Amino acid sequence: MYSVGQRWISEAETDLGLGLIQDVDFRMVTVYFPVIDDIRTYSKENAPLTRVEFKVGDVVPLQDGSSLTITEVQEQNDILFYGDDERFIPETHLSGQIQLNQPADRLFSGQIDNNNLYELRQIALQQLSKLRKRPFYGLLGGRTSLLPHQLYIAEQVTQDSIPRVLLADEVGLGKTIEAGLILHRLLLQQRIARAIILVPDHLLHQWLVEMIRRFNLRFTIVDKAMVAENRLAAMEGEATNMFAENQLFLCPLSIATQEVVAAQMADSDWDMLVVDEAHHLEWDVDGHDQAYGLVDQIAATTPGLLLLTATPEQLGINGHYARLRLLDPERYPSLEQFLAEQEQYQPIAGLASALAGDDELSAVQQQLLADLLPDSVASDDRNKQLENLIDRCGPGRALYRNTRHGVTGFPKRLATLHALPAPAFAQQPASELDQQLFPELGISGWESSDPRCQWLVELLQQQKKDKIVLICHSAQTVLDLEKYLWESHATPAAVFHEQMDLVERDRAAAYFADHEQGARILLCSEIGSEGRNFQFAHHLVLFDLPFNCDLLEQRIGRLDRIGQKHDIQIHIPVFADHASGRWAELLNDGMDVFSRPNPAAQPLLEKHKANILAALAGEQDIAALTQQLADERDALLQALEQGRDRLLELHSCHPHKARELAQEMTITHIEDEADLNDFIELFVDAFGLELADLGGDCITIAPGDHMLVPDMPHLPEDGFMATTNRDVALSRDDVQFLSWEHPFIDQALELIVSSPAGNSSVGYIEDHGHRTGDCFIQLQFVAICSAPKALQVERYLPPDAMHLMMTPKGDLKVNEPESLPGFALPLKKGTARGLAEQKEDEVKPLIHKLEKLGAGQLSKMVERAHDKAEQAFSDRLERLTALSRANPNISQQLVDNVKRERDAVLAAIRDAQLVLDSVRLVFCG
Numbered sequence: 001m002y003s004v005g006q007r008w009i010s011e012a013e014t015d016l017g018l019g020l021i022q023d024v025d026f027r028m029v030t031v032y033f034p035v036i037d038d039i040r041t042y043s044k045e046n047a048p049l050t051r052v053e054f055k056v057g058d059v060v061p062l063q064d065g066s067s068l069t070i071t072e073v074q075e076q077n078d079i080l081f082y083g084d085d086e087r088f089i090p091e092t093h094l095s096g097q098i099q100l101n102q103p104a105d106r107l108f109s110g111q112i113d114n115n116n117l118y119e120l121r122q123i124a125l126q127q128l129s130k131l132r133k134r135p136f137y138g139l140l141g142g143r144t145s146l147l148p149h150q151l152y153i154a155e156q157v158t159q160d161s162i163p164r165v166l167l168a169d170e171v172g173l174g175k176t177i178e179a180g181l182i183l184h185r186l187l188l189q190q191r192i193a194r195a196i197i198l199v200p201d202h203l204l205h206q207w208l209v210e211m212i213r214r215f216n217l218r219f220t221i222v223d224k225a226m227v228a229e230n231r232l233a234a235m236e237g238e239a240t241n242m243f244a245e246n247q248l249f250l251c252p253l254s255i256a257t258q259e260v261v262a263a264q265m266a267d268s269d270w271d272m273l274v275v276d277e278a279h280h281l282e283w284d285v286d287g288h289d290q291a292y293g294l295v296d297q298i299a300a301t302t303p304g305l306l307l308l309t310a311t312p313e314q315l316g317i318n319g320h321y322a323r324l325r326l327l328d329p330e331r332y333p334s335l336e337q338f339l340a341e342q343e344q345y346q347p348i349a350g351l352a353s354a355l356a357g358d359d360e361l362s363a364v365q366q367q368l369l370a371d372l373l374p375d376s377v378a379s380d381d382r383n384k385q386l387e388n389l390i391d392r393c394g395p396g397r398a399l400y401r402n403t404r405h406g407v408t409g410f411p412k413r414l415a416t417l418h419a420l421p422a423p424a425f426a427q428q429p430a431s432e433l434d435q436q437l438f439p440e441l442g443i444s445g446w447e448s449s450d451p452r453c454q455w456l457v458e459l460l461q462q463q464k465k466d467k468i469v470l471i472c473h474s475a476q477t478v479l480d481l482e483k484y485l486w487e488s489h490a491t492p493a494a495v496f497h498e499q500m501d502l503v504e505r506d507r508a509a510a511y512f513a514d515h516e517q518g519a520r521i522l523l524c525s526e527i528g529s530e531g532r533n534f535q536f537a538h539h540l541v542l543f544d545l546p547f548n549c550d551l552l553e554q555r556i557g558r559l560d561r562i563g564q565k566h567d568i569q570i571h572i573p574v575f576a577d578h579a580s581g582r583w584a585e586l587l588n589d590g591m592d593v594f595s596r597p598n599p600a601a602q603p604l605l606e607k608h609k610a611n612i613l614a615a616l617a618g619e620q621d622i623a624a625l626t627q628q629l630a631d632e633r634d635a636l637l638q639a640l641e642q643g644r645d646r647l648l649e650l651h652s653c654h655p656h657k658a659r660e661l662a663q664e665m666t667i668t669h670i671e672d673e674a675d676l677n678d679f680i681e682l683f684v685d686a687f688g689l690e691l692a693d694l695g696g697d698c699i700t701i702a703p704g705d706h707m708l709v710p711d712m713p714h715l716p717e718d719g720f721m722a723t724t725n726r727d728v729a730l731s732r733d734d735v736q737f738l739s740w741e742h743p744f745i746d747q748a749l750e751l752i753v754s755s756p757a758g759n760s761s762v763g764y765i766e767d768h769g770h771r772t773g774d775c776f777i778q779l780q781f782v783a784i785c786s787a788p789k790a791l792q793v794e795r796y797l798p799p800d801a802m803h804l805m806m807t808p809k810g811d812l813k814v815n816e817p818e819s820l821p822g823f824a825l826p827l828k829k830g831t832a833r834g835l836a837e838q839k840e841d842e843v844k845p846l847i848h849k850l851e852k853l854g855a856g857q858l859s860k861m862v863e864r865a866h867d868k869a870e871q872a873f874s875d876r877l878e879r880l881t882a883l884s885r886a887n888p889n890i891s892q893q894l895v896d897n898v899k900r901e902r903d904a905v906l907a908a909i910r911d912a913q914l915v916l917d918s919v920r921l922v923f924c925g
């Protein structure tokens, strides 16, 4: 078969050009590829090579740069000689640049793909088109349950431009997941490439793991070693920006605020900045902290900004305003205006609720609607009116907050106060608040006389096997308690406090999480009260109570989060007749902070701070104050529920739409799962990978011995375990969750459509009603737009642009591949080649004719896509323009951005080209 000097082409890597056989032995064949000036050695048995033979009429380029129009072909000693009227050239002299990857060229030069590969290519094209058109593309591939409130936010904020929003869902409702969904979608759509996440130090690894495990997003951690290396390089005169090498970074706040790191970070270009626990960014009229300054600086030049906090007002309303200002400076020009607006939401919320509930509008509400939305008052569409009202007159488009009230399905919080006698050290007069609330601080050996310690031991005994999280104010208390439990009762505890380094903290959390061997109790200082996931436990001990209701909410939120399956038992040991006992009573009976997240609590604490402090010190009647707080709490809650919070709820999650979206996505996922399983089987088979069924909906995919493409990205050397079943993926971290959005599948799709694999094929059908030997010609065209992917032009002009089929009788079928009478069956390669050669003279001109016909359809296709895109953009623009007139929520810059995007999309559509993607001849057998 193979002879030295012959020209062959690699079927899998056609971009290598025309290869020259250099050596053949009894087992191997060696081919030199001039284009890459390199050789490849293949086993003779199954080399993916095709012999290249040109024919009379072909024009071929030669090594000397000239070309030859072939008029005669001769063969001597297995080598072809091509001649025209003047010369005869051996095939060795042909240029190596020749690339036979066009479908028709491949078909008639014998590079005929297996029918399965052709089918696979069609599936890949259709699937890519389907994915690109999906409004929720990028939100299905995460290893997450499809929760309506999260999907709604992620879809809403990524629809138009790159989001700048405050994700302020109550604790544990999934802000990290929402941020992950948003990042995943934007990265997949290539609308962003460079992102940095700033996190409190103790949440660094949790973020890293969540991003990889759930979204396959690999972030580079900025750590001390990286900073030291950068410093060293600078000292050696090789200064570089440490953020230049990679695209996705996770940086602990303590490192981000170091001068040299902050400077390099601010000097880098980012597409997205994410800040977790953003309430720590401190701002006041008089100044701000370093972290706020850094975020302010980066936010000014970065298109996307996500701030995450469950307790936006934890450090005061001013700070909340300042963070909103970072997101949208034009919407929030001054603190005074912001505070004034807070007072005016009630009538708007009343109107919004009436519209949402389809209630009859009162005369006052009708007038309000006319005043607020003069352009949509006449509309019958209540949904639209509601949307417009929330858009234009709500607390701002930058703020999203889901609450348990809206999301539902959470377990109960059951708090028990345990009044214990105050030990002697706690009865000393204490002027400082900290001394009153945390009397053990600074007292050595306190644990031996503190009844809370013995009480804790008893609690551990009572709860038998259940895990317990204990949170207290200080690291020293944690250490003392650990010692006490171990030395007095041989009870090991996991500890988590600020004096441990990050690795030790993660190890401690893992030790506690371990079901079999782990500790039963985790002792945390206040740093354990933020962000961490301890929902596998349902007993929480609040060993002391901080003077901050939002902080308490954060503590309880460690257990009361998505995934919690039990009611949460909150145990609160306090001292009777003591500040700690009085504080617990005020919190429980006055402000009601333990039974549910209570938005009225922190404002009440701030308002009555002086009286509360006096009551703690025993200088004021506690019963009267408790009653006053309870009365005001109910009134404030009612006002909030009827005002700001109601608007926020309506804006953050339209329950009906959110449910519909989640349902649609669930159905799509089920369909996807079936399609994807078929695709994986075909792909693995066609590309020479190994697939094994492990049972329980799990498979392994591994490299095979005869891979079509030697190095497949995202395919580890020893393969990987995977599942397409979301429930299995959610319960098993050791298997990858394969979806159409998984990088391995995404790469597989790209690999198929960007290579010639499957673009020329021959098959046959039985039971066709035609003469044996007749053939159907199938041509698939793709639309190519040379526009950045970020513009997502494919939403309007999907790649699988047109399918043409000519029947043996000469009838033309447009976009009806299913009208082929029967499923095309594969032929042996030799038979397929013979049939294609036989029909070449007849079919080649027909293919050219069909190609021209296809090209003629381009203008109509472009026109349709243009109209569709224009319509979509005009809806968006109309809304934005109306908003910007009526409400400062929308800046002119946003309108201009959308216009620019529209112009670029329309231009790309106008310049689209139609290209023949694949050809198949289907013979009637």
Ligand SMILES: Nc1ncnc2c1ncn2[C@@H]1O[C@H](COP(=O)(O)OP(=O)(O)OP(=O)(O)O)[C@@H](O)[C@H]1O
Residues within 6 Å of the ligand: 143, 144, 145, 146, 147, 150, 169, 170, 171, 172, 173, 174, 175, 176, 177, 178, 309, 310, 530, 531, 532, 533, 557, 558, 561, 562, 563
């Ligand atoms: N859609 C989901 N599917 C599966 N698990 C989820 C989902 N959403 C959230 N979780 C899990 O619920 C827990 C809480 O989620 P997350 O950490 O995102 O909440 P959060 O709002 O950021 O919490 P916090 O207010 O404490 O910072 C985490 O363990 C997370 O992995």
